[in-house]
Structure formats: C-alpha cells, structure tokens
Amino acid sequence: MMPISREEVEHIAELAKLALTEEEKTLYAEQLSAILEYFRQLQEVDTSGIPPTATVLPIRNVFRPDEPGEPMPREELLRNAPAQADGCFQVQPILEFD
Amino acid sequence: MAPWRWTIHETLEHLRRGEISAVEVTRAYLDRIEALDPLLHAYLTVTPEEALAQAREADARWAAWRRDPSTPLPLLNGIPLAIKDVICVRGVRCTCGSRILENFIPPYEATAVARLREAGAVFLGKTNTDEFAMGSSTENSAFGPTRNPWNPERVPGGSSGGSAAAVAADLCAGALGTDTGGSVRQPAALCGVVGLKPTYGRVSRYGLVAYGSSLDQIGPITKDVRDAALLLQIIAGPDPRDATSWPAPVPDYTQALIPDLRGMRIGVPPEYFIPGMQPEVERAVREAIEVLAELGAEVIEVSLPHTRYALPTYYMIAPAEASANLARYDGVKYGLRIQGETIWDTYRLTRGIGFGPEVKRRIMLGTYALSAGYYDAYYLKAQKVRTLIRQDFERAFERVDVIVCPTSPTTAFRLGERTADPLQMYLADIFTITANLAGICGISVPCGFDGEGLPIGLQILGPALGEEKILRVAYAYEQATPWHHQRPPMDAALQGRTGA
Numbered sequence: 001m002m003p004i005s006r007e008e009v010e011h012i013a014e015l016a017k018l019a020l021t022e023e024e025k026t027l028y029a030e031q032l033s034a035i036l037e038y039f040r041q042l043q044e045v046d047t048s049g050i051p052p053t054a055t056v057l058p059i060r061n062v063f064r065p066d067e068p069g070e071p072m073p074r075e076e077l078l079r080n081a082p083a084q085a086d087g088c089f090q091v092q093p094i095l096e097f098d
Numbered sequence: 099m100a101p102w103r104w105t106i107h108e109t110l111e112h113l114r115r116g117e118i119s120a121v122e123v124t125r126a127y128l129d130r131i132e133a134l135d136p137l138l139h140a141y142l143t144v145t146p147e148e149a150l151a152q153a154r155e156a157d158a159r160w161a162a163w164r165r166d167p168s169t170p171l172p173l174l175n176g177i178p179l180a181i182k183d184v185i186c187v188r189g190v191r192c193t194c195g196s197r198i199l200e201n202f203i204p205p206y207e208a209t210a211v212a213r214l215r216e217a218g219a220v221f222l223g224k225t226n227t228d229e230f231a232m233g234s235s236t237e238n239s240a241f242g243p244t245r246n247p248w249n250p251e252r253v254p255g256g257s258s259g260g261s262a263a264a265v266a267a268d269l270c271a272g273a274l275g276t277d278t279g280g281s282v283r284q285p286a287a288l289c290g291v292v293g294l295k296p297t298y299g300r301v302s303r304y305g306l307v308a309y310g311s312s313l314d315q316i317g318p319i320t321k322d323v324r325d326a327a328l329l330l331q332i333i334a335g336p337d338p339r340d341a342t343s344w345p346a347p348v349p350d351y352t353q354a355l356i357p358d359l360r361g362m363r364i365g366v367p368p369e370y371f372i373p374g375m376q377p378e379v380e381r382a383v384r385e386a387i388e389v390l391a392e393l394g395a396e397v398i399e400v401s402l403p404h405t406r407y408a409l410p411t412y413y414m415i416a417p418a419e420a421s422a423n424l425a426r427y428d429g430v431k432y433g434l435r436i437q438g439e440t441i442w443d444t445y446r447l448t449r450g451i452g453f454g455p456e457v458k459r460r461i462m463l464g465t466y467a468l469s470a471g472y473y474d475a476y477y478l479k480a481q482k483v484r485t486l487i488r489q490d491f492e493r494a495f496e497r498v499d500v501i502v503c504p505t506s507p508t509t510a511f512r513l514g515e516r517t518a519d520p521l522q523m524y525l526a527d528i529f530t531i532t533a534n535l536a537g538i539c540g541i542s543v544p545c546g547f548d549g550e551g552l553p554i555g556l557q558i559l560g561p562a563l564g565e566e567k568i569l570r571v572a573y574a575y576e577q578a579t580p581w582h583h584q585r586p587p588m589d590a591a592l593q594g595r596t597g598a
Contacts, residue, residue: 004466008466009462012462012465012469013462015465015469016421016449016461016462017425017428017442017445017446017449018446018449018450018453018458018461019446019447019450019451020450020458024455024458028458028459028462031459031520032459032462032463032466034521035463035520035521036466036476038410038521039410039413039414041406041407041410042407042410042411042414042476042479042480042483043475043479045404045407045483045486047482047483047485047486050482050485050486051482051485052478052481052482052484052485053481053482053484053485053488053535054312054481055312055342056298056299056488056536056537056562057298057299057342057344057537059341059342059344059345062341062342064338064341072205072206076205077205079203079205080201080202080203080205080431080432080433081431081432082429082432082433082434082435083435089430089431091430091441092437092440092441093441094441096440
C-alpha cells in the first residue's frame, strides 16, 4: 500500500466536506499513512469464506407500528437552528439562478 | 457526615432511615463540585437549580412513603448522578465535548436518562468527554482536559474520563458513561472505580449521540459493584425507540451478587498479557486471578488467537461509522454555523472549524476506508476479521463462564504524553476493544495500585447477555479485597484550597 499523498488528503477532505489548513493537510497525510501502514497487518488474516459482521444482534428488519403521533412543536425544533426565517431553517441556496 | 463518600446503596439506606434528606445529599455534592471541580474539570455543565428541585421532589416522595409505606417508592429516590455529555438530558446543554455543539440544547431525553429520572435520580450535571467520545484520555475535549483525582498530572482515561473522575473524587454518587472501544472500562480502571459495559443492545442508545453505531453502548460508572448492578437494572431493557435494543427481559442483577465463585470457570487468555505492558499491572492481575481461584473458581487457559488484529479492525470500523454519523453536523439544523460564500463553503468551513483534530482525523480515515476502490480492502476486510474475533469469544465461552484480563496495559499516563502520536494513544484501548467488536459485556474493577499510587483495573468479560456472570465474579472479588475502599487524596487538596 502506498503512503497517502497531499492530493489524496485533499480529495478525502472534499468528500468529507472538511476545510483543512495547509498544516493539517501535511499532518493528516503523515498520520493517515502511518495508521494505514499499521492496518496492513489485517491483510495477513485469511478471511476467505468468512462473512462480514455488520451487527452483533440476532435481529433483523425491526419495524415500528405505523401509527400517527404528535410531532414535536415547531418552535422547539427550531430553537437550536443557527438561522431561521418564517418558521423554517434558513440556509443559502443550493442552486444559483441568474 | 460525609454523604459524598457513600455508595448509592449506602445513600439509599441513610435516606430510608431518615438520617439525611435528598436535598442535603445533593447540596453536599454541589458544594464539593464547587470546591474541587476547578482542579479536576470533570464537569462541563453543572445544573444546581434543577438538581435541588429534583431532590425536593424526591424528599416529598420519601415523606409520602413515611406517611404510608405502601406508597410505591422509586428505586433511586434522591440519588445524585452525573451524565456524560454525549447523552441527552432534556433541556440541558449537550456539547459532546465539541465546539460544533457548544450551544445545543436537546429537546428530547435519552431513554437511559428518562429511566433514571423515573427511578427518582437527581442529575447534577454533564461530565467532560473526548470530543464525540473519540479518545482514550479526555484530552480531546474542546473545553480542556479532565485530570485524574489520584494525580492531577495524569489523564483520567477516556472518553468517559469526566464521569470516571467525578465518581472517583466523590463529585457524584454514580455516573453514566459510554463505551465504544473501552470508554467506560478504561477510565474506570485509570481512576480506580467500577465501570460496566453492557452487552450491545442491552441498553437503549436512543438519545446517545452516535459515534460508532454498531459498537456504542451506555454503561454505569460507580463506586462499587452493587451500585453498577443497581444502575444497570434501571437502564437496561428493550426500547421501542431503538430498533437495535435487545428484545430480552431484564433479570434481577442484584440476585447475582454472591461472594462465592464455586462452580465458575474462569478463562485466562495469554494474548492479553503482552510484552511492553506495565509489569505492575500484570502482577496485580495475576494476583487477582489467584484470589478468584481461592474463592472457588476453576481457572482455565483459553486462547483468543485474533486478539492482535482487534485494534486495526476497530480503527477501521469505528471511524467508518463515525464518518457517516457525523455527516449531520453541517451547520443547517443545529450547532455551529460558519457562513461561507456558497452553501458548500458553509458546510466545509463549519465542519473544518467546528471539529477538533481527532474527530477530523477519524472522519478522514473513515471516509477513506469507505471510498471507492478501498472499501473491499479496508472496511469489508475489517468486518470479516470482526467475525473471526467474535468466533474466538464464542468458542472460548463454550469452555468458560467469564474471561479475566487487564483492563488497560498501563496505569494513568501523563497529560500530553501521547497526544502527538495517535497510534500510541490508540494502544490505550487494546484490551477493551475486542468486547465492543464482539458485542459482549465487560466490567472493570479496581485490583491494586502501582508504585506511584495509581489504580490498576481487572477486566472481566462475559458472553452476550452474561451480565449476571461478570457481576458475580466482580462482586466476589471486590468483597474479598480492600481496593474499592481506597480513595484518592482529594481531601488534602480540598483543605489546601479552602485553608488558603
């Protein structure tokens, strides 16, 4: 496995929506390379025919009853909003129009 | 009277006999927090008015019960507890140790907290934590580290270090922590208290801010084993709000507390006694195993051959789950918002500035492991090794009732000692991580001290839903040894402060 380059760090940061400083990019390139190098030992393990474990519980497809209930009051939901207007969460536009 | 010294069950006894009121107990803890927390920083938020109001309600229930003993009395009536600040208490700021949630006030309550509230508990406040529970030392809190009551130059362990330090320093009667890779057991070991990680699904995760969803579990941190059983009794059980809570009835855990281990088979895995571990830790744990044998247990060597792969497996799976769970912090619905020129800039800036270094490191690691081209090599591979680790335990538990080993390879390390080297820091959880990967239960109890007077923890692991077994072994060991009676030298610090 190759060490992680700065370009790869920038690409991962873009996927993760994280603004990183130049120092952070250098630091994470080094640290992620070291951590992934350590993870190489997993490749020694023969896992052919071994199913992956996603959950340890012996349950699947748990459904709740589909019953209408009282929603939380709007003011309470909006109380933590960084910005709000007209009883809605206020954000910048996702699409730009001319 | 020094009510802060009492365990939960002792406090209940004093309250029952009417020797003290819940308000007096609560006030004693609040005074002690005021005096000592500036030194330890175990709490992020203290809620004295709410706590005293809850204590007054508890006293009213005690009074009603005295007038008519047939009045139902909740199990924890008037007991002051602390809650790790990644678990939601309705109306009380929940920061997760992060700037991104600095001012977040949850409009709902975790099921575990709601059950404690219904049981009459009093909530003193929210305890310090590594940011989003990511860390092994509580140094990753955006609000500054917690210090170990046994030695303020040392870490309390992490990520429930605030809760463990608060219990050890008698700043609460008991606390809730969360354990994703050992974050209840490891700080309990480093602070000399009891920490129990229940079986995955035994306690509802509703209202626990998610980090690694397939691993996270809420657990009690207490002054003794009986208190751990008592708190688990209340918080355990299925919850319709958490589809991953285990649909099994809750046994009476206090029935498991018998000071005798005849008929119990105890497994000792050589893989948990590794080169490089602190010799005093190994010696204390070996001596503890001898005590268990004297109490009637049969000691059997069991092998857990995939143990050495647990750490890389965990640090692949947990960050992958974290990268998905933490996608919700985008500055739109709650928390910090750093406005950029476009919405995309706002997302990036909010997250880049709002998250601390360890959280960003794990998001990056998880995003990488899940990204196209690397998923099979990293994430899927880790999920398969996780199966092998589970199978190791399943095979071992066919031969033994519980497994005993150290909780942590070292006692509390110095603040700052490992912060520059994430891999070195990750090693602090090397003995606890397997239980989370396998979904089994585990408990840490004090088993001695090193040459510098720092506590050592004995870990007892049990099979899924095997809480009664680990509680029985922990209780028998505790009753046969003096360690849990020892307290950190806090009163000297207290006199130093008030006497100045």
